[in-house]
Every structure is written in structure tokens, then in C-alpha cells.
Amino acid sequence: MQELALESAINSIRVRFGSQALTRAAEMPPPHPWPSGSPVDRLTGIGGLPRGRLSLFTGSGTCGKLTLALSLLARATHEFAHSVVIDGGGFDPWSLLPFSPELGALTVVRAPALEIAGEAAATLARAGAGFLLLMSDVPEHWLGPLESAANRSGTVAVGVVDAPNRALAHASSFSLGFSHTEWIYERDLLVGLRLSARCVKNRVAPPLGETELEIRYPLGSRTVADFTPGVTQPSLWVPRAEGMEGVEPCASAVV
Amino acid sequence: MRVCCGLTSHLELARRPDLYGRPVIIGHWDEHVVAASEETLPFGVTPGMALRQAEHLCPQATFVLPDEEAVVRIRELIASALYDLAPVVEVRDEGVAWLDLSGVVRPGESIRETRRRLLQAIGREPRLGLAPGPFSARLAAARARPGRLMQVRDAGEFLSPLSYRELPLDVEQLERLDLLGLRTLGAVAAIGPRELESQLGRDGRHAVLLARGLEPDELAPWRPPLYTSGHRQFGDPVEDREALLFVARALCGDLAGELGLRGAGAKHVRVRLLFESADEEKKESLVRHPLSSQAELFGLISAWIKEWRPSAPITELWIELPVLEGAGRRQLRLWAGGDGSSEEVTAAMERLQERFGEEVVHRPMPALVSSPIPTERFA
Numbered sequence: 001m002q003e004l005a006l007e008s009a010i011n012s013i014r015v016r017f018g019s020q021a022l023t024r025a026a027e028m029p030p031p032h033p034w035p036s037g038s039p040v041d042r043l044t045g046i047g048g049l050p051r052g053r054l055s056l057f058t059g060s061g062t063c064g065k066l067t068l069a070l071s072l073l074a075r076a077t078h079e080f081a082h083s084v085v086i087d088g089g090g091f092d093p094w095s096l097l098p099f100s101p102e103l104g105a106l107t108v109v110r111a112p113a114l115e116i117a118g119e120a121a122a123t124l125a126r127a128g129a130g131f132l133l134l135m136s137d138v139p140e141h142w143l144g145p146l147e148s149a150a151n152r153s154g155t156v157a158v159g160v161v162d163a164p165n166r167a168l169a170h171a172s173s174f175s176l177g178f179s180h181t182e183w184i185y186e187r188d189l190l191v192g193l194r195l196s197a198r199c200v201k202n203r204v205a206p207p208l209g210e211t212e213l214e215i216r217y218p219l220g221s222r223t224v225a226d227f228t229p230g231v232t233q234p235s236l237w238v239p240r241a242e243g244m245e246g247v248e249p250c251a252s253a254v255v
Numbered sequence: 256m257r258v259c260c261g262l263t264s265h266l267e268l269a270r271r272p273d274l275y276g277r278p279v280i281i282g283h284w285d286e287h288v289v290a291a292s293e294e295t296l297p298f299g300v301t302p303g304m305a306l307r308q309a310e311h312l313c314p315q316a317t318f319v320l321p322d323e324e325a326v327v328r329i330r331e332l333i334a335s336a337l338y339d340l341a342p343v344v345e346v347r348d349e350g351v352a353w354l355d356l357s358g359v360v361r362p363g364e365s366i367r368e369t370r371r372r373l374l375q376a377i378g379r380e381p382r383l384g385l386a387p388g389p390f391s392a393r394l395a396a397a398r399a400r401p402g403r404l405m406q407v408r409d410a411g412e413f414l415s416p417l418s419y420r421e422l423p424l425d426v427e428q429l430e431r432l433d434l435l436g437l438r439t440l441g442a443v444a445a446i447g448p449r450e451l452e453s454q455l456g457r458d459g460r461h462a463v464l465l466a467r468g469l470e471p472d473e474l475a476p477w478r479p480p481l482y483t484s485g486h487r488q489f490g491d492p493v494e495d496r497e498a499l500l501f502v503a504r505a506l507c508g509d510l511a512g513e514l515g516l517r518g519a520g521a522k523h524v525r526v527r528l529l530f531e532s533a534d535e536e537k538k539e540s541l542v543r544h545p546l547s548s549q550a551e552l553f554g555l556i557s558a559w560i561k562e563w564r565p566s567a568p569i570t571e572l573w574i575e576l577p578v579l580e581g582a583g584r585r586q587l588r589l590w591a592g593g594d595g596s597s598e599e600v601t602a603a604m605e606r607l608q609e610r611f612g613e614e615v616v617h618r619p620m621p622a623l624v625s626s627p628i629p630t631e632r633f634a
Contacts, residue, residue: 016501082600093619094632107604109616116615120607123554127603 021148031173031204034079034131034156036072039213043197044174045205051154053204054147054171058164059178064195064215066095066135068178069160073133074099076156077106080130084109086117088136111136118142125149125157134159140167147171175201184214192216257357258474259341259366260392261373261381262399263350265290265302266326266333271319272378278316282306289321290349329376334477336372339516340365343476345389350377351396353389353474366404374402386410388470394421410468415441422462428455432462440466479519484575485510492531492568499560499572504553506574511549514579520545523578526556528563529571536565543605544598545580551599555606 013022033048035041041048049055049072057065074096076083085091085108093108109124111117117136125132126149134157138146150157159168169175177200184192198210263269267281267290278294288309291300298313310318326348334346341354354369356362366383373381380402384395391410394417399405407413417440419432431454437443443451443466451459464471485506493499503526514520524546525539538559546552556574604616619633626632 081597092629092632094624094629097621097624103619103621107616107618109604109607110614116607116611119558119610120615123558123603123607124600126550126554127599129600129603 032154036075038068038071039211040068040072040176040197043176043199043202043209043211045202045209049156049158050173050204051156052151053173054143054150054157054159056159056161056164056168056172056175056201057178058161058175058200060162060180062193063178063180064193064197064213065176065178066160067215068197068213069133069158070096071099072158073106073131074101076131077102077104081105082107082124082129083131083133084124084129085133086111086121086124086136088114088117091135114139115142118146121157122146122149125153125155128153129155131155132157134161137161137165138168140165143167143171169201172201173203175199181212184216190217257355257362258386258389258392259354259356259362259369260384260386260389260396261337261352261354261369262384262393262396263352263373263377263379263381264292265350266329266348267319267321268292269329269350269377269379270322270325274317274319275379278313279319280306280309280313280316281319281321282309283320291316331480333373333376335479335513335516336376337369338477338479339518340368340372343474345474345477351393352381353392355474356385370402370404386413387468389472389474390465390470391468410470411444412468414466414468415439415444419443419466422465424455424458424462428458428462431455444468479579481579482575482577483510483513483579484573486571486573488571489569492570494568496560496563499569500557502572503556503560503574504549506572507552507556508549510574510576511547511552514547514576519579520547521552521576521578522580523576524552524555525573525575525577526559527571527573527575528565528569529573530565530567531570532567534567536563538563540609541578542602542609544602546602548599551602554603558606558610 010022031046031050031053033041033044033046034051035048044050057069059065073083073085083106085106087108087110089112091108093103093106109120111120114137117134118139119142121132121134121138122142122145125146132155138159146157149155159172161168164172177198179196181194181196183190184194193215194212195215196210196212265281268279271279276294277292278298279292280288280295280300281290282288284306286306288300288302288304288306290302291309295313295316300309300313300316309316330346330348333352334344337344337346337352337354341356341359343355345353352369352373354365356365359365366385370381370383382396382399382401383404384392384397384399384407385404386392386395386407387410391407391414395405395407395413419438419440419442420429421440422429422443424432432443435454437446443463446463448460448463451463453459455462461471487502487506521542522545523539523541525537527535527537529535540555542555546555608616621632622634623631
């Protein structure tokens with residue numbers, strides 16, 4: 001009797017809001033991966049960031065999550081027609097330049113209010129933007145529309161937050177926690193950052209994995225030409241050891 | 256020119272499909288018969304005769320008052336349904352639909368689809384004729400069985416044995432033709448246009464050209480109106496936002512279907528909420544790129560509805576698209592680069608700018624990238 005009532009409720013929701021409004025977990029298609037070319041691909045377990053799902057990079061300040069997210073964004077600008085940054089304040093395109101982005105494909109949405117950030121994210125995901133970088137919190141009531149819109153359009157949505165609230169953490173399908181391991185000094189100069197990235201939630205493949213990364217800061221003076229889009233720069237982050245089995249010791253660093 | 260004619264009953268009769276199969280006469284009291292169903296023909300009822308006379312001839316008929324507005328709506332419905340089947344479409348109140356199939360790659364498919372759509376719109380199988388022009392196509396259709404096509408290759412040969420009464424002349428002119436002994440279209444065709452013009456005036460010349468199959472008349476192409484709208488009236492006033500969104504989504508779907516049929520996009524969108532007190536609230540916006548899909552329309556309208564605070568329960572929802580323009584240049588999802596349609600994303604960004612201001616969305620372009628002042632680095 002209860003099953004019949006449940007079936008009837010499911011059917012009425014589907015009739016009212018469309019067949020996609022409610023889907024059984026068993027009927028959900030597996031997410032397609034977007035290979036980012038970074039060690040994160042191995043941590044997801046499907047060979048890339050899940051398309052149509054929300055991925056979260058979390059961790060306290062100066063742990064490298066934004067640097068990794070920017071490298072993904074730069075790559076996305078070469079692969080998608082539209083890569084969008086939902087900026088709650090603080091995004092400087094200048095910080096993206098070392099990753100050689102295709103600026104023509106990049107759009108920044110300045111969202112002074114969380115409500116605007118939520119609506120912009122859901123609207124652009126619904127319209128089919130290829131990559132969304134959320135640098136702002138998203139109000140809880142916009143997470144549902146964002147999830148369903150991204151699911152339909154296959155948008156790769158990546159959120160970068162220090163500590164996600166419960167709703168955001170629940171809405172994410174893949175969550176990576178970053179922690180600062182140590183600073184790297186050479187000849188008494190700060191040249192980089194060593195960090196560890198750990199998969200703390202994975203709804204697209206069996207968890208968990210961990211990797212260590214090194215981020216090397218650019219050294220010396222740079223000319224204007226270095227900042228011109230299209231000029232290839234060496235990657236700023238270097239995976240030191242990667243794998244699903246656990247942390248491996250770091251060896252030498254590469255610039 | 257190859258013209259297909261779909262012949263159905265008069266559109267006044269199409270208003271009342273429940274009366275199909277029964278004798279029906281349409282007309283105002285003390286005036287003339289506007290239309291009469293086929294079932295009244297054996298009793299001698301013809302359009303144009305006095306209604307009193309028609310009642311005398313066929314007293315068992317159902318008499319219905321004409322409704323011009325309803326007929327116009329049905330005519331527009333049929334014309335828009337046939338619009339994408341041929342470059343030129345003309346529909347008349349008498350239940351005649353012409354399609355100029357010149358240049359159509361697969362005329363057979365257009366004809367089959369014409370039959371299907373007319374059947375759907377009118378509820379009766381149309382008679383179909385295919386001939387070099389509208390006049391001969393209509394006469395051919397009149398001689399076809401319901402749901403069948405009569406094809407005419409040589410209009411002159413086909414028209415020759417037909418009665419002179421098929422010509423679009425008034426009663427007096429037809430009587431004069433009878434007096435002249437011109438009782439078939441072949442006989443009319445044999446006479447010189449100027450000679451008949453001297454007898455009947457310009458109509459005489461026109462009649463000769465028609466009888467010869469020269470088809471002097473051009474079709475008057477139907478053009479979709481540059482305005483469209485959809486609305487829903489609620490039985491009980493609605494206070495539920497979800498219900499409003501649900502109805503708005505359905506309306507957007509209907510409008511998108513109509514726009515797609517016309518190859519048009521909405522340049523201006525207006526939403527009106529009507530209340531029991533006859534007051535109304537409205538929101539409207541011009542859009543830079545015309546919106547044509549349900550997702551685009553609903554994307555804009557749902558954002559309005561979600562933040563709308565109506566002052567009273569809603570009795571009626573109107574979605575109006577007052578300015579339409581061609582959307583043929585936009586081929587959504589044709590050049591998708593692994594993600595969604597670039598056009599849709601651009602349209603979504605424009606909607607955000609319209610709602611929250613131009614500065615909300617911007618594309619960073621390098622300006623003085625080596626400047627120590629962050630705001631100067633990008634335009």
C-alpha cells in the first residue's frame with residue numbers, strides 16, 4: 001500500500017515538473033568525466049572531474065586550492081566555448097595568466113550578493129556553460145536548481161571555499177580537502193608550497209585517495225610579454241606523488 | 256507553378272464539429288446564408304440565399320449564428336499549421352487552403368502533411384487537388400474523394416468540360432453566359448477575352464483567362480502576425496508560486512513551439528498577472544538576442560516569477576511576445592564546443608545583465624597587465 005502511494009507521488013511529481021524532476025538513484029546515468037590533466041583526475045576515480053556535478057575544493061587559506069582551481073579554469077578556457085567564474089569578490093584575472101588561459105572564452109560574473117551568485121550559477125548551468133568556477137557561497141535554495149541544471153547540460157561545476165556549509169557539502173558529488181604541508185625554501189627564498197589533497201567525499205566512484213602537490217611560485221622579474229595570453233608558461237603546480245593508495249614522500253621540485 | 260488545394264467545409268461549420276453529419280445552416284436572422292453543410296445541398300440550400308428561404312427548404316436543419324472572430328482564429332490556426340509546408344500559403348474562410356508547392360523538394364510529403372494537419376484542425380478529411388494554379392486546383396479538389404488527391408497536369412484540358420457555373424461570377428453574369436450559349440468552360444475559353452470583356456466588363460476577361468487555365472490569380476501569402484501571446488485563466492485564484500511556474504513553463508513551451516513553426520524569436524517579452532479585482536501587474540523586457548526556445552523563454556520568465564510579490568491571488572497569467580523577429584540566423588546547438596549552445600549562454604548572460612546591471616557580467620581583456628594597480632591590468 002505504501003509502495004503504491006509512493007509510486008503515485010513519484011508519478012504526480014513527474015507529470016507536474018517533468019520526467020527529469022525526480023530520478024531513482026539506480027536509474028541515474030554514470031557521470032561523464034572531464035579530463036583536466038591534473039592529479040585530481042585520478043582522485044575522482046573516473047578519470048576526470050565529473051560533468052554535470054558539483055565538485056568542491058576546500059581547505060583553510062594558503063593551501064593551494066585556488067591555484068589548482070585556476071589551472072583547471074585555464075584549461076577549461078581552451079576546451080569549452082564558455083568558462084565562467086562566479087566571483088564573490090577577490091578574483092583577479094591576473095592570477096590566471098601564468099596558466100596561459102584563452103581569455104576570449106572566459107567570463108567573470110561579479111556577484112556582490114549571494115542571491116546573485118546562486119541565480120547566475122543556476123542560469124548559466126542551465127544555459128549550458130562548459131565550466132563554472134564558484135568562488136562564492138551559493139544560497140541553499142539555489143543549490144537544487146544548480147544541481148539539476150548542471151546535470152542536464154553537463155556543466156563542470158567547481159566550487160572553491162574555505163569551509164563549506166552543510167548544504168553545499170551535501171550538494172557536492174566530489175570534494176577534495178587541501179592542507180598546507182610546508183613552505184619550500186631555496187637559498188633562503190620562498191619558492192613554493194607543498195600541500196596535500198585528500199578526497200573527502202566521492203559520490204561518483206569509490207573513495208578515497210590522497211596526493212601531494214607542489215606549487216612553485218614564479219621567480220625573477222617578468223616582462224609584459226610573459227603575461228600576454230597564448231605565451232606558454234611552465235605549469236606552476238607540480239604533482240609530487242599521486243595515487244589512490246596514500247601519501248608518498250616528496251622528492252625534488254620542478255619549476 | 257504547382258498549387259495544392261485542400262478543401263474542407265466552411266470554417267463557420269468547423270466551429271461546430273459536434274454537428275458534423277447533420278444539416279447545418281449558418282447565418283443571421285433576416286439575412287443571407289453564410290454557409291451550409293453538405294447535408295443541406297439536396298434540399299437546394301446554397302450560401303447567399305435568404306435565411307428564411309433556406310429554412311423553408313430545409314426546416315430540419317440546425318441554425319447557427321455566425322461568429323467571425325472564431326472563424327478568424329481557426330483560419331489563423333490552419334494557416335500557421337500549414338506555414339512550414341510551402342513557401343506560399345493562403346487560407347480562406349470558405350474552407351479552402353492553397354499551398355504553392357513550386358520549388359518544394361518533396362511535394363508528396365507536403366501534400367500528405369497538409370492532409371494530416373487539416374484533418375487535425377478541422378476534424379474532417381479534406382479533399383485535395385494538385386494543379387498548375389489555384390482555380391484549377393480548387394476545382395480538382397472539389398472532385399476528389401475525402402482524403403484523396405486529384406492531380407491535374409493540363410489545366411485547359413481538365414477545365415474544358417466543366418460547367419460555366421464554376422466561374423467566380425455573380426448570378427446576373429452567369430445568366431448572360433447562359434444566354435450567350437457559353438455553358439462550359441471550354442466554350443468560354445474559346446471566346447476572345449476582349450469579346451467577353453465587352454459583354455461582362457473586366458470580369459469577363461478574367462473569366463476567359465481562368466477558363467483557359469492561364470491562372471491569372473496569384474495567391475495572397477499568409478504572413479504570421481508580428482505578435483503572439485499565450486494565457487491561462489485559473490478556476491480558483493492561485494497563490495502558489497510553484498503552480499504559477501508550472502503554468503508558465505507550459506505556456507513557454509506552447510509559445511516556443513509556435514515560434515519554431517514561424518522561424519521567429521521574441522525580441523520583447525511581457526508577463527502580466529491579472530487579479531480578481533481586475534487590477535494587473537506586469538513585467539516586461541527587451542532582449543538583445545531573440546528568444547525562441549522554451550528554455551530561453553522560461554529562463555527569463557521564471558526568474559521574474561520567482562521574485563515577484565503579487566499583491567493579490569492571481570486569476571489569469573498572460574505571456575505576451577509583442578515584438579517578433581526572424582530567428583533563422585540562430586541555429587542553436589549547431590556549433591557546440593563540447594558544452595551547450597554558445598548562443599544560449601550568451602543570452603543567459605544578457606538576462607543577468609538586464610536584471611542586475613551591465614557590470615555584473617564582463618569579459619576580462621588585458622589592458623596594462625604589468626601595472627602594479629590591479630584595477631588597471633584588465634579592461
